[in-house]
Amino acid sequence: MSLLSFNLPLAALLPFFAAPFAAWATRYNRLASAWVAGITTLLTLALLFPSMAFVFAGETIIQQWSWLPSIGFNIAFRIDGLALLFALLILLIGLLVIIYARYYLSAKDSMGRFYAYMLMFMGSMLGIVLSENLLQLVVFWELTSITSFLLISYWQHRQDARQGARMALAVTGGGGLALLGGVLLLGHIVGSYQLTDVLASGDLIKGHDLYLPTLVLILLGVFTKSAQFPFHFWLPHAMAAPTPVSAYLHSATMVKAGIFLLARFFPALSGTPEWVWLVSSAGLITLLLGAYVALFKHDLKGLLAYSTLSHLGLITLLFGFSSELALVAAIFHIINHATFKGSLFMVAGIIDHESGTRDMRKLNGLFKMMPHTAVLAMIAAAAMAGVPLLNGFLSKEMFFEQAISASGTPLAIWTIPALVTLAAIFSVAYSLRFIHDVFFNGEPIDLPKTPHEPPRFMKIPVDILVVLCLLVGVAPMYLISPILTVAVASSLQTAAPEFSLAIWHGFNIPLLMSFIALVLGVAVYTVRHRLFAWNEKGLHSLDGKAVFDWLLWKTIRLSKKVTDAFDQTTLQPAVTWVIGGALVLGIITFFQFNSPLIGDRVMMEADVITLLMSLILIVASLLTVILHHKRLVALIAIGVVGLIVALGFVKFSAPDLALTQLSVEVVTIVLLLLALFFLPQHTPQERSYIRFTRDGVISVSAAVSVFFLAMAVLSRDYSPISGFFIDNAKPGGGGTNVVNVILVDFRGFDTLGEIAVLALAGLCIFAMLEGLKLFAPTKDVDGLVWSHDPHPPIMQTLTRLLFPLMLMVAVFIFLRGHNLPGGGFIAGLIASVALISQYLANGIDWTNERLRIDMHRVIWIGLLIATLTGVVSMFIGYPFLTTAFTYLTWPIVGKFEVASAIAFDLGVFLVVVGATVMILVELGKLSHASHHIKQEEVN
Amino acid sequence: MEWLIASVIAVMTGCGVYLTLRARTFPVVLGLTMLAYAVNVFLFAMGRLQVGFPAVIDPAAAGYTDPLPQALVLTAIVIAFGMTAFLIVLALKARSELGNDHVDGLHRSEDERKATRHNTKTDSERSES
Structure with missing residues (x-):
């Protein structure tokens, strides 16, 4: 058995196994857990390495084990171009974040907890991208919701962190349920939960009656995870997380999981009018909304959060266009966004870490204090704005091109390109603000700390990402083309279309749009103060959180009302409902029973001793109830019941049971006697006669029902399966x-x-x-x-x-x-x-x-x-x-x-x-x- | 004979249900214990009543009883013991934490009659200690 037959599950599960070690290592050395996390990431990369050659050759490797074949649940992993691309993003950016976080976290923060959560999250993400079985994918999907909840609420003492985490969990977890529904429908349509089968039956799925519900459910999962309108509001509130978490979750991983699913299901679901409308409109709205709001955020991370929304919207919109070249642009932008947004979040973290604030109204003129960081930020922000010679420019050009070619209908011919350019204008404006407002624009205003350059290793992850932005921007053909080609091919399930990653395409409309965006973006930035004032008056109050909170509050109140109506928050009514409900259900079944209640089996004659014993048992049971106020007496009475049950087992050929019952009886009575010493010796009388009557009726009907049930069974013959046990006990069991x-x-x-x-x-x-x-x-x-x-x-x-x-x-x-x-x-x-x-x-x-x-x-x-x-x-x-x-x-x-x-x-x-x-x-x-x-x- | 056993199961069920619905922890524990007896005998009886047929392989045996319900009930008896023990300790813990043995942790439920002589004393003793 070679490594290539089981390296994928190992890679997805290794971070989970390493997580406890990361938590445990911190006891001995604060930094040990960072080492554990880093080495685990490298090991996981090494595990995936042998598969890479096959993937670049265009192969798909599937490793599977049958688990519950009856419901189609196999443990199955796959790696192809798309999975490899995402796995590399997850692991490489993860590694950089691990290095960065080691310097970011303060002495008060628990390193072990952070890295343990981080590893579990990494494992869950890997599980999503490497899953071949869709049910298994949903399991990992839910795991990312849970682990991201833990990461966002890492600073548990902060209320905003707890609230933000809870909101993220509620929204993404709810979406996960919808996704499960969608996947079940998909499995129902295709007859298999294996991705290979699903991807091969695109026409079957699109032609099926259940296509629309399936699509809507899956898109609900995607949109909640990738924070698309109208589920976008959780993402800005998740910024209460430590910055390394934001850098990881919101650049390369968590929010990209939804996007990943769009790419994964592209051959199976895309291309229909429903897909185009749903996906493009959500993408377009998110793109515009995010770009607009980002400009007005005074919080550095808030700006980045809305900018992330906007870029996710851009990618979603590209998927909505449903063309092959749009898919190329989308996947290309996924890579680019991960690099520049990851580095920008890290820069924001450095500024916060060194100056003590993230408020851009206070942060000014930091260029003098941290020139190195400033240069990094400028390049990354320029990539975000789409300045030529950087990676963001390339994918944005491709995006513009697709926006033009997708606008087929005469009405939309200018609408989509115009709206897209509008978003790009705002994108330039907020990128400019991130640079100008923070690093220039006068002197800082009462900062809590005097800023200076961070430790060298805190900058290195940013260095690497920024260099990547540059290299990809200058030489895209050599760096990106191979992985992009295989990723696109495996997403489409056909050969990748011809695409050109050149920097210069000549003078064309996309270039014109870029030019307009850059010029007008600068213009918008210069009149920003007037825009701020206008925004404060109008759209400022528009917040999804309020709607969410209101809905949550209503739901909680409703469920509380229902619960209160049933159990009145006390145990007795609750138990009454349970027993009464079981009784009603049982009695209904009796009435559906067509044959005579008592069967025709020949019954045994009762002998005198059994009769006598049964009478004693019945009297003792009744005495237990009648005398239950005198607890000691009741205990003696119930002891008698237990003993007679043991004797009954002797009589009816069950010596094993008799022995067990007898010894348990002794132990139980001793136990209850010991306990009774500490409890009141008497039970006070209850007053409510309604309750006596109600309980009496319930008990008597329970007794009568059980009597008839027992009689109905005992008076019939049956064919037991015990023949097998009796025949095989000696030869098989010895x-x-x-x-x-x-x-x-x-x-x-x-x-x-x-x-x-x-x-x-x-x-x-x-x-x-x-x-x-x-x-x-x-x-x-x-x-x-x-x-x-x-x-x-x-x-x-x-x-x-x-x-x-x-x-x-x-x-x-x-x-x-x-x-x-x-x-x-x-x-x-x-x-x-x-x-x-x-x-x-x-x-x-x-x-x-x-x-x-x-x-x-x-x-x-x-x-x-x-x-x-x-x-x-x-x-x-x-x-x-x-x-x-x-x-x-x-x-x-x-x-x-x-x-x-x-x-x-x-x-x-x-x-x-x-x-x-x-x-x-x-x-x-x-x-x-x-x-x-x-x-x-x-x- | 079947009538008799069915009646026995029925009475134990009825008594168990009634006690389970009471307001203090100790009767509830007794009620659940009683219900466990009823359920065990009921399950056991599903193998039909057999007198004089062992569940042990023996060439001389005329026939065998159904061993499967016996095996099920054997573990059920032990688990029922575990549950009773858990419940009674839970009752003790509740009394220690809440100061009384009402199932809802109320000091004295309004629909209970005025406490008897003994209870008054226990309560006053407790408040002293």
Whole structure:
């Protein structure tokens, strides 16, 4: 098996595995987590490296494993040109951001948390771009929503960070749900969730009745993620994140995920009028809105945020044009935007970091203090404005060209180019503002810090990105052409169209548009003060956040109203609804039942003893209810019920159950008695007769329904599936006690789950009782003082004598379990009873001194043994938890059987002992602690 | 016999439901325990009632009972114990945190009768401590 058969999933998952290490490394060295993150990124790049040659040769590599074939869910990864381009953007810009963030974060910020989130986010993004299975893609998509939430809210103490993160999560998470719906529809139409199949069935999808809903749902996912109008409002509020996060999320990754999906689904969904209208109008509006608002933002990052919106709108608009060359321009602009916007965010971060503010009304004339940074910012901003010889110019020219050629209809002939030029004018104006307002324009106004150049390594990532902007701008053919060609080809699923990346195309209309944009952009900037004043009056108040907050508030109020109407915020009505609802549903089903209620199976004659026992059980149950105000009496009554249930199991051929029930009964009663000591001894009477009547009616109808249900089943014959278990218990499982063989072998996975639940219950109880102090009463219900002699000698002596005997019984029951009634569960319970009786009779101190075993350890060793038994069989090539057994012949003992199931049963035994003893001893300790308090108080 | 067992299950269910709907934690725990008994016996009875047929392979056996419900119920009994233990400790924790054992954490619900002699004492003792 070569690396090329599994490097893709490894690359997507490696950051997730590294994340805990990044968090953990920071304990030893503050900078260690940055190293972990950086090295992980390099390793991931190295993992993808072997695939690159194939991708550049135009191949698509798919690596897949079948997981849930019945619903079409495979674990499947793919890499082609488009995926490689995005993976490189994610990893390379990620690497630069990791270096940059190491200098950006202050000593107060937790490095470990930052880099752990960062790595998880990187892994999620890689998962999206490398997914072949669409359901898997949606999973990673949601993961980016969650991890970006964590990143945006990194400064948890800040309210704006929390609100911004919550809004981003609500919008993008909601969009993710829509995307899931869209993908499910797509899978329904195509009959497969594999991307290869979906991309090959473009005509089928576009001709299908469900095309429009599918498209709308997928576009909802895209527009929310890529912040397209009308879902754009979350992005500016996400600027509350640390600047490295903004630089990463809003240049190369998070918001590009939506764009990526447009490129990915291009052959499957694009080209229809619906696509053109929906995608282009969202793109165009976002392009204009972002460019316009960006000019008026006084916050550096706010300006960049709206400019990001505008550029995302530009890319979306290009996809909306639906032509092959527009796709080339779109993908080219994705690369360019990632480089110049990434560097500009980093510059904004440097300015904020060094001067203490991001307000452009205060920041002026910084050129003298940080000339190096200023030059970098100028080049990047010029690229953003589309100045010739920079990368932004090239893609913008291509964009203009497409805008002209796409405007086919006479009406639109001048509309789209005009609007696009308008956006470009604003783009020039705000780029100019970013430079002129910050680095020139007079002297700074009361800055919190005196700015100076940042540390060298903080600038290096910016250096690299800016140099890239320049190089791509000067020599696009050599740098970008190869990757762009394969990316476009894999996005189109055909050969890439002819395109020219030359700097000079001669005098044409796009060049004229660029020229107009540059000249008018400068002009707009010079009259900006008048525009600011005008803007303050008018459009200023237009904010999507207000609408969002209003909607959120309304939704919360509605859901609260509904909830309150049902449960009135108290438990009793809530339980009534649950039980009543189940009853109504059950009773409805009864009435839909057509055959006679009671079947024709020959019933058994009742014998006198069973009749008597049942009567006692019924009386004891009723007594539990009638006397439940006297809690101790009720407890005794319910004990009787449990015992008779155990006897019933004996009568009806279930010795295993009888043994289990009996030992559980003992443990439960001891437990409830211990707890009762700390609870009031009486339950106050409830007054509401309405409630009595209601509860009475519900209980009686539950009883009647259950009676008929049981009768309907018991009076009919059936064909059980147990024949298989009985036939195979001995030859397949190596044991004659079928119940035990089912537990440890046939249904061993269930049992593993069940002991895990028991272990969890034990641990939760331990956690809840930790540090709990309860008032321990000195007198009982009747005012009698509790005895201070807790350990009567007769009981002490007896239990000590019985202890080895009880343990021996437990071992006996355990060993014979596979062949005769018994097994790990029962033996575990018996051993627990043996241990607990020692604690009860001799006290916790005495017993702990002699029994130095930590029950936590017993639990985890038990779970480990049970799991390992299963894993071992996997290594030998059998499914998880397959039993192996063999026969040995020893002298004297004779021939006997050894089954690996006994190891599993040992695990069960240990977990049961560990959990049970821990629960009871912790509860016992509580009374111990409380007694001590009382003693101290008395003294 | 079937009538008898069905009645037993029915009574245990009814009592369990009634107790589960009560306002204090201890009866609720008892109610859930009772419901667990009812459910276990019900599941067990789904294998039909068999007298004198073991679930152990034996060449001399005349027939076998259905071992599957038994295996299911065996783990169910143990899990029910885990749940009861969890609930009762939750009740203790609630009492310690909220100072009373009402399911909603109310000090004294308005639809309960005036407390009995014993409860008054317990409450006053608690406020002293």
